[in-house]
Structures are given as structure tokens and as C-alpha cells.
Amino acid sequence: MNKFFKVILVAGFYVLSSCGAYFNQPLMQKKARTGEFSSSTKQLLDLPPAAQPVEVAVYNFSDQTGQYKGVENGSTFSTAITQGATTILIKALEDSGWFVPLERENFSNLSTERGIIRNTKEEYLRNLNPNEPALPPLLYAGLLLEGGVISYDTNIVTGGIGARYFGLGGSAKYRQDRITVYLRAVSTNNGEILKTVYVSKTILSQALDASFFRFIKFQRLLEAETGITQNEPVQLAVKDAIEKAVHDLIMEGIKEKFWGTKQGADEDSRLIGKYDMEKKEEESTLLYDRLFVDREHDNSVGVSGGISLIDGDYSTKKPGFMGRLEYERRFARYFSVGLVGTIFDVNNGNQYSNYYGSVDLNGSFDLLPDDDLTPFLYAGAGLVVDGVSPDTGGLEFGDAFFKFQYGAGLRYFISSHIGLKLYVEHNILASDELDGITNGKRDDHYYNFGVGINYNFSFQRNNKILQTR
Secondary structure (H helix, E strand, O other): OHHHHHHHHHHHHHHHHHOHHHHHOOOOOOOOOOOOOOOOHHHHHOOOOEOOOEEEEOOOOEEOOOOEOOOOOOOOOOEOOOOOHHHHHHHHHHHHOOEEEEOOOOHHHHHHHHHHHHHHHHHHHHHHOOOOOOOOOOOOOOEEEEEEEEEEEEEEEEEEEEEEEOOEEEEEEEEEEEEEEEEEEEEOOOOOEEEEEEEEEEEEEEEEEEEEEEEEEOOEEEEEEEEEEEEOOHHHHHHHHHHHHHHHHHHHHHHOOOOOEOOOHHHHHHHHHHHHHHHHHHHOEEHHHEEEOOOOOOEEEEEEEEEEEEEOOOOOOEOEEEEEEEEEEEOOOOEEEEEEEEEEEEEOOOOOEEEEEEEEEEEEEEOOOOEOEEEEEEEEEEEEEEOEOOOOOOEOOOOEEEEEEEEEEEEEEOOOOEEEEEEEEEEEEOOOOOOOOOOOOOOOEEEEEEEEEEEEEOOHHHHHHHHHO
């Protein structure tokens, strides 16, 4: 009984800790509520008032993907994207306060109703009141808004993790879909397309599950499982993308001076500056949230430090100090060449200790040259020089050893000028005398582990200054 209680306790603890949303299950009906804001709704509502709202007409902002909702078995005629994108767009235009949306989607219904009103006034009310005013004319739009949801890509990213041991296990899975929206403004005066904006939005689905399966005694099996799945509503994703598109269209219109804020030019400039900064960051972000970096500088100087670890003929091996200065020149998109000067400590404890200097020439290859975080590989050859006199212990250049080195690391660009890097390097000497003794068949070698900072620059500006003098 005691063992059974322990099993139940472990299973219960695992269920509660692995799936925190377990007690958030919908166990009863809920009343209707006001629809949720998307992540772009507040940005749209916080816009300053327009100097003069623009009358716009939206005839059809439709699902142009032609996709149907996927099912595991059989077929379905349910569409993957909401067919009410026009209604969502009209609501976004209304919320912004910058546009006066006019009814055009069901214009036939409006025309029919106005015809009924007109006939009623002519046939009945005018006989009772000859001064009955005529039906006012319809507003006409200065802009037409066109476009639609043009793509719905499923499973652009999928993955997960799980483990199971002795009947106890759990897993987590995720999936990302993506929708794309295009919105364009067309002048009704001459049919010119004034601006087109393009917005994409990812849709996240997640699943967590945990299970327990074990025989606790002969012919007594305990089995328990739980899980939860969360899917971001497609309708909410479409709403978010459309509201972002409306916001961007307003900003583009301010830049082109099609319209402006009630506060005037200063507020327009503030909005444009903020929008351009956000747009530059968003346009630099590639698919899968990879941030694109424009490598406008071909030269780099850097400093780094870390530890050096000798693997030689002595049994005692302790970490030693390592400091480095380097210059690197990029010759192609993926390839650069660097000159490196290093001071490092060979530390074998009480058995041997000495300081050395090295000069290396490396060729480096960036695996993702356009990303802000990129792995890199490098290799080259160099020369190690003994830096301490064996007699006086002072600084004195002694024996020199030829070596080969290769390494790998990560670069992270904080800005176009400043970058950080982390690396590990293996140095293989063509001699077995680095630690002062010759023993065995293998030559001495050592490892460098470092972290550093680089400053990227270009000589182009200096050349331009010299040419103008």
C-alpha cells in the first residue's frame, strides 16, 4: 500500500507540474463577451486624430488563398481563412478615426432600401406634406481600398521535445502557420495606386501532454494521462494583420503627404520617425525571425580574453590566462582573413609554467553572413614564441614553434559597428617541446577558450575626405 501511495504521489506531482494549464479547462458555458483586442489594435486606437478623415470604399477584401481547412481523414469544404475579412477591414478603418468607411460590400441592399424610401416619399408622404425633403445623395469615396489575404502557409515551423523513462513521460509540440495580407489604396480621381502595404502574421499552435504507465504489482496496472492544446485563432490573426496594414497605410500616407494629423507638421514628423525605425527593424527580420544585418564595414579590430589549456607531456593540466588582439578584413560575403596576436600561459602547476606569444594568420568562414547571430569557422597557421627567459625569468624572446590552428564560434552584432563573439580554438604544434620536455610520440597542443568584442569600420569615408581636399 505504501508503494502504491508513492506511485500515485509521483504521478500526481508530474501531472500538476508538467501541465500548469490543466485547471484552466473550460468546464461550463460562458456568456458572450466583447471581442478581444489583437496586438495591433491598441497601436491603431492610439493614433492621433486626423486633420480631415478620408471617405473610403471597400467593395471586397477577400480570402484569395483558395485553401480549405485541413483534416486528418476525409475531406472538408470549410475554408481555412475567415470569409469576413471585408468586415474586419471596415472595423479597423472605423477604429483608426482616419477614414470614413462607406457601405459598398452590400451596395445592392443599400440601393434597394433607398429606392423603397424614395418611392414611399413620392407616393404617400408628398401628398400629405408637399414640402417633404428629398432623400440626400450618397457620399462618394475619394479612395478605394483593395487587396486581400493572399497566402496561408501551414507548418512553416514544426518541432517538439519529449522523454519517457520507466513508464513516466511527457512531450511538448508546436507548429507555426503564417498568413499574408496586401492592402492598396487607389485614387478614384484617376485610378492611380497610391500605396501598397504588405503584412504577415504567424499563427502558433502548442500541445503539452504527460502520461504514466506502470505495473505497480502483479495484475495491477496504473495508467494516467493528461494534456492540453492551444491554437491561436485564425480570425484573430487575420484581424491583427489587417489592423497592422491599416496602421502602416496611414503612416505611408503621412510620409507622402496625402493626409496629416490635426496637430500639424511636428506631430507628423514624430510619427514618421518612429514608424521608419520600426519598419527598418521589421524589414531586417527575415523568415523564422532571423534578423538581417547589412555588413557595410569590411574591416574589424577586436580584443578578447579567456583561458588556455595545455595538453602536453605533464600529467598536471591547469587553465592559464589568454589575451588576444586581432585585425580582420572581409574579402567576400562569406570569407574574411584575420591577423591575430595572442599572449597565453602554459600552466602545468608546480611541474611547469611559462608565458608564450603567438602570431596567427587565419581564414574565416561565416555560415550566416546576413544574420545578427552567425556561427563561424576558421583555420590557419601561426608561430609560437617563448616569452620568458629560463635564466632570469624576465621578458625575452626564445624558441619559436610552428603550429596549425582551427576553431569555431559565434558572432553577435549589437550594431553595424559593435559585435561580440565567443569561440574555442585548437592549436596543434609541429614540436613536442612547448612545455620544455620531449616525451611520447604526439606533439604538444593546447586549447584557447575566449570571449571578445569587435569594432567594425570602413576606410571608405576617409578616402572620400582625402579626395575632397
